[in-house]
Amino acid sequence: MRSSNGLFISVKKQDFKTCDQSGFCKRNRAYADTATSQSSSWTSPYILDSQSIAFKGGQLTGTVVKPLPQSGENIRLPLTINFLESGLARVSVDEEKRQKGEIELRHGSKARKERYNEAEKWAIVGGQQLSKGAAVSKDSEEGTTKILYGPASGYEAVIRHKPFTIDFKRDGETHIQFNERGLLNVEHWRPKIEKEPPKEGEESKAEEEQKIVDPAEDESTWWEETFGGNTDSKPKGPESVALDVSFPGYEHVYGVPEHTGPLSLLQTRGGEGNHDDPYRLYNSDVFEYEMDSPMTLYGAIPFMQAHRAGSTVGVLWLNAAETWIDIIKSKLSANPLSLGIKGTTTTQTHWFSEAGVLDVFVFLGPTPQAISKSYGELTGYTQLPQQFAIAYHQCRWNYVTDEDVKDVDRKFDKHTIPYDVIWLDIEYTEEKKYFTWDGMTFPDPLGMQKQLDEHERKLVAIIDPHIKNTANYWVKDELVSKDLAIKNKDGNIWDGWCWPGSSYWVDCFNPAAIEWWKSLFTYDRFKGSARNLFIWNDMNEPSVFNGPETTSPKDNMHYGNWEHRDLHNINGLTFVNATYAATLQRSKSEAPQRPFILTRSFYAGSQRMGAMWTGDNQAQWSHLKASFPMILNNGVSGFPFAGADVGGFFGNPEKELLVRWYQAGAFYPFFRAHAHIDTRRREPYLAGSPYREIITTALRLRYALLPSWYTAFREAHTHGWPIVRPNWWVHPSDPAGFALDKQMYLGSTGLLVAPVLEEGATSVDVYLADETPYYDYWDFELVKGRGVHTLDAPLEKIPLLMRAGHVFPRRDRPRRSSGLMRYDPFTLVVVLGNDEHGAEGTLYLDDGESFDYEQGAFIHRKFTYDAATQILRSEDIGEKGKKSDAYAMSMQGVRVERVIVVGAPVEWKGKEEVEVAEEGAKASAGTRKVDCVFHEANGKKAAWAVVRDPRVDIGKGWKIDFSSGSREKKEL
Numbered sequence: 001m002r003s004s005n006g007l008f009i010s011v012k013k014q015d016f017k018t019c020d021q022s023g024f025c026k027r028n029r030a031y032a033d034t035a036t037s038q039s040s041s042w043t044s045p046y047i048l049d050s051q052s053i054a055f056k057g058g059q060l061t062g063t064v065v066k067p068l069p070q071s072g073e074n075i076r077l078p079l080t081i082n083f084l085e086s087g088l089a090r091v092s093v094d095e096e097k098r099q100k101g102e103i104e105l106r107h108g109s110k111a112r113k114e115r116y117n118e119a120e121k122w123a124i125v126g127g128q129q130l131s132k133g134a135a136v137s138k139d140s141e142e143g144t145t146k147i148l149y150g151p152a153s154g155y156e157a158v159i160r161h162k163p164f165t166i167d168f169k170r171d172g173e174t175h176i177q178f179n180e181r182g183l184l185n186v187e188h189w190r191p192k193i194e195k196e197p198p199k200e201g202e203e204s205k206a207e208e209e210q211k212i213v214d215p216a217e218d219e220s221t222w223w224e225e226t227f228g229g230n231t232d233s234k235p236k237g238p239e240s241v242a243l244d245v246s247f248p249g250y251e252h253v254y255g256v257p258e259h260t261g262p263l264s265l266l267q268t269r270g271g272e273g274n275h276d277d278p279y280r281l282y283n284s285d286v287f288e289y290e291m292d293s294p295m296t297l298y299g300a301i302p303f304m305q306a307h308r309a310g311s312t313v314g315v316l317w318l319n320a321a322e323t324w325i326d327i328i329k330s331k332l333s334a335n336p337l338s339l340g341i342k343g344t345t346t347t348q349t350h351w352f353s354e355a356g357v358l359d360v361f362v363f364l365g366p367t368p369q370a371i372s373k374s375y376g377e378l379t380g381y382t383q384l385p386q387q388f389a390i391a392y393h394q395c396r397w398n399y400v401t402d403e404d405v406k407d408v409d410r411k412f413d414k415h416t417i418p419y420d421v422i423w424l425d426i427e428y429t430e431e432k433k434y435f436t437w438d439g440m441t442f443p444d445p446l447g448m449q450k451q452l453d454e455h456e457r458k459l460v461a462i463i464d465p466h467i468k469n470t471a472n473y474w475v476k477d478e479l480v481s482k483d484l485a486i487k488n489k490d491g492n493i494w495d496g497w498c499w500p501g502s503s504y505w506v507d508c509f510n511p512a513a514i515e516w517w518k519s520l521f522t523y524d525r526f527k528g529s530a531r532n533l534f535i536w537n538d539m540n541e542p543s544v545f546n547g548p549e550t551t552s553p554k555d556n557m558h559y560g561n562w563e564h565r566d567l568h569n570i571n572g573l574t575f576v577n578a579t580y581a582a583t584l585q586r587s588k589s590e591a592p593q594r595p596f597i598l599t600r601s602f603y604a605g606s607q608r609m610g611a612m613w614t615g616d617n618q619a620q621w622s623h624l625k626a627s628f629p630m631i632l633n634n635g636v637s638g639f640p641f642a643g644a645d646v647g648g649f650f651g652n653p654e655k656e657l658l659v660r661w662y663q664a665g666a667f668y669p670f671f672r673a674h675a676h677i678d679t680r681r682r683e684p685y686l687a688g689s690p691y692r693e694i695i696t697t698a699l700r701l702r703y704a705l706l707p708s709w710y711t712a713f714r715e716a717h718t719h720g721w722p723i724v725r726p727n728w729w730v731h732p733s734d735p736a737g738f739a740l741d742k743q744m745y746l747g748s749t750g751l752l753v754a755p756v757l758e759e760g761a762t763s764v765d766v767y768l769a770d771e772t773p774y775y776d777y778w779d780f781e782l783v784k785g786r787g788v789h790t791l792d793a794p795l796e797k798i799p800l801l802m803r804a805g806h807v808f809p810r811r812d813r814p815r816r817s818s819g820l821m822r823y824d825p826f827t828l829v830v831v832l833g834n835d836e837h838g839a840e841g842t843l844y845l846d847d848g849e850s851f852d853y854e855q856g857a858f859i860h861r862k863f864t865y866d867a868a869t870q871i872l873r874s875e876d877i878g879e880k881g882k883k884s885d886a887y888a889m890s891m892q893g894v895r896v897e898r899v900i901v902v903g904a905p906v907e908w909k910g911k912e913e914v915e916v917a918e919e920g921a922k923a924s925a926g927t928r929k930v931d932c933v934f935h936e937a938n939g940k941k942a943a944w945a946v947v948r949d950p951r952v953d954i955g956k957g958w959k960i961d962f963s964s965g966s967r968e969k970k971e972l
Helices: 024-040 119-123 203-211 367-380 402-413 445-453 475-480 511-520 564-584 623-638 655-665 691-704 704-718 884-890 965-972
Strands: 054-056 061-069 072-082 089-093 142-147 155-160 165-170 173-178 223-226 230-232 242-248 250-254 279-281 302-307 311-317 323-332 344-353 358-363 390-393 421-424 458-462 466-468 495-498 501-505 533-537 598-600 611-613 672-674 742-748 751-753 763-767 774-776 789-794 800-803 806-808 826-831 838-847 858-866 870-877 895-902 913-918 928-935 945-953 958-961
Touching: 024 242, 024 323, 024 344, 072 142, 072 155, 119 564, 165 311, 173 311, 242 358, 250 344, 250 623, 311 367, 358 367, 358 742, 358 913, 367 704, 390 691, 402 445, 421 774, 445 458, 475 501, 511 564, 533 564, 564 598, 623 655, 655 672, 655 691, 655 858, 691 704, 704 742, 704 806, 704 838, 774 965, 800 806, 800 826, 806 858, 826 838, 838 945, 913 945, 945 958
Parallel strands: 390 421, 390 672, 421 458, 458 533, 533 598, 598 611, 806 838, 826 895
Antiparallel strands: 054 061, 061 072, 072 089, 089 358, 142 155, 155 165, 165 173, 173 242, 223 230, 242 344, 250 302, 279 323, 302 311, 311 358, 323 344, 466 501, 495 501, 742 751, 751 800, 763 789, 774 800, 806 826, 838 858, 858 870, 870 958, 895 945, 913 928, 913 958, 928 945
8 A cells, every 4th residue: 555645654553453353363372372281281182083094096085073072063074185296295174064065154145155175276287196106004003094105105194093193204204294283273163152141140250251261262253353443244153274384303484475574484472583473474455564574465475495404395375365374493402411413493383274275285395496396386387577577677656647758768768777667657547547548648658658669668557456436437337247346245346445446346266357357458448558568466465445454355255156255365366367368468460478467466376477576665774675585585485576666665765775775676586666656756867976877887787697587587487496596595505594585696697696785884794605616796806715704895886796616698788678688699607616516507598578489489508617628518408399490590690709717727827719619610610719818816806718709609509618729838
């Protein structure tokens, strides 16, 4: 939510629930407190009926029983455990009465009686094939069932029947435990029993009886719940699900975005430096959010990884309802007689969701790379974006006219500052009616887009899910006539307020709504839109100004008669899904191009459709600092195309902060500057000298490294790997780096950036995990040795290191936009150490726009420098497809213009030339000599060499031999 009256108001915490104000959260915490207080005497009441267990084709089924001592009834909870070919296990617990519809809804509600079980329709896209090799172990102990599964049957699920628990093991060691603390809790359906009011004179007795009610069975929030003047009717009564998930031997857990705070998640049960409330997942518009808080924000990915030296595991809690996660860590001290052996820490988590089935995927790793790939196979890989999308974006609320946009565009060129995209916030529309243009301020949108297109630049316009409820608005009229809007609990179109005032809301869970939404983006309907227009989906949590917690009432109704409470956290994903489908092909006469969509609200699976940003931050150093762990956490949680508003959305940054934010933002996967309507204009060319020049240097660095960025996006698209990577992900065996979140690596390039995040700082501390040499990116100064190093960082410098053993590509010619770089030559940077391991790296290249890469229209090269032979080679690692040859032909002549070798061997002193050979060269050409210049080491600065214009095509195989060509050899 953004203030439009010029007042910057900090987050109103009273508008958002704490756990104590959320009925099911409070009840499940109380349940945990009861279990903890009884300690070893506590036993979970849930029992797996041994007679019900069946196993066939990789799937175990059975019935978990929850006995009710007071009534003698046994609540039957169908259990399904799928063991998958991917090595994952999936545990689902449902409720039989709700499954069969044997419950009664209150208030005449038309809501579905089942627990919501359709999250997988939106979040899961693959990896569901049941394992053919999974089998029941013959040595299962009495009262347990052991399933062997996974690679070489190296995984075990040991299912204890009474009480019901599951231990997941890899290579004989337990890594994840379900219900080990006995906190499994499924709130079963029960009818509401209207209690007679106490008779006269018995009021005090009734009050005393109420006081001794078990807090976990507190009925006060079972049947309705009021917060902020809104009452939730809760027609299905209490229906939360909860489970404790323990990670024995793991101290660090990551993930469950979106929150502010450190990358390594904190404990949530109080104590110094810890949170008092659980981490909350309930997508909400929390503007000017606070730092270091477990408060909910705009997105929710219920995926957590636990890591220790040599092992990474994780769980995906597939539930779209409001969810809270408690974290506690218990340390087991080592035997004092065991000298040199440290104690171990176990992380215990407690998950609870308001509704839906209990549905959890288990990942046993064992590496961060394996976890990321498995998660990508399951929920989908990051979209491979158009190249412009990973360049620089210029945005504010609002560029006020089409002439304003064109003027900004011209001034970027005047000051030779590169950019690719300019953005329009809500003011471009006619009275905030989407799919329209304000005729007074944007009379010629096509002319505006034509000017942008002359330098291959793009326009992004905002389109939100609220449709203005006003007369003579064709979009609203169609929405109503086609009955495609979200309904209230009474079955009428729900009216919630947002930017236009009274608004109706598109129900994108409805397939018919998606088809209708697609029709709105065609050029003949969205008049004034062109091929270089792309879309920004904001306010899609949904953000409702007059709603409870600034969002939709939970008892609203969606397609299929699901309540909003069931699917709240997926709502934003469904809107982006519809917009993605709509922009995929806006005209039958043009080839599909990759959509670009920015979303604020997200869920597991949103990565398939676009980018996200961290919402309405502030122009403060604390928000700059917070952006790094937020973006890193999103990356390891499967949604790496992430960024934060450079400069801060609210407020006016001082020049130092603005410069440092651009330097940091140049290493956000999504790189956009954005500002509030009431802030001063702050386009880079307005910064004044020397700030303008420093910002331009940061922008040009981003553009020079676009080949490396695009290659990292390709890795995310095919392997699920983060685009920017935290220390623990790159160095998983180094505990000293597991909590670091102020430095990060760019893809597989070996580039390590540690931007200045503190006001007035002229140096930064960077941690190196091993003895591998690093070099300063700017002057090749050697930085070596495991531990913390202090790097100089005057205002004009980005602390950026190159790790030995890597080769990374650049394009060094400055251009106005990334599209104009399409046929520019490449520079290869080869970074060597003082060992015999050599160096390697990759380059991925395609047209940066179409889907032709799916048919082989790309170049994918691996560059390898062999230290023993001193030969640098380029080899093809791509798979041929129908369009491979045509693309290769189009890229003929795009060459490598320079090879820079950092950390060049001292024996190269005097080297003046190298030998170059290229595949496909005519026999007469053979091996040719190319100039090479060697620069000796100077003080701390490493030796380096430059091969000038080797004249080899980037898409062909070739080799450069450094073993000959010295002056001494010539004299001999």
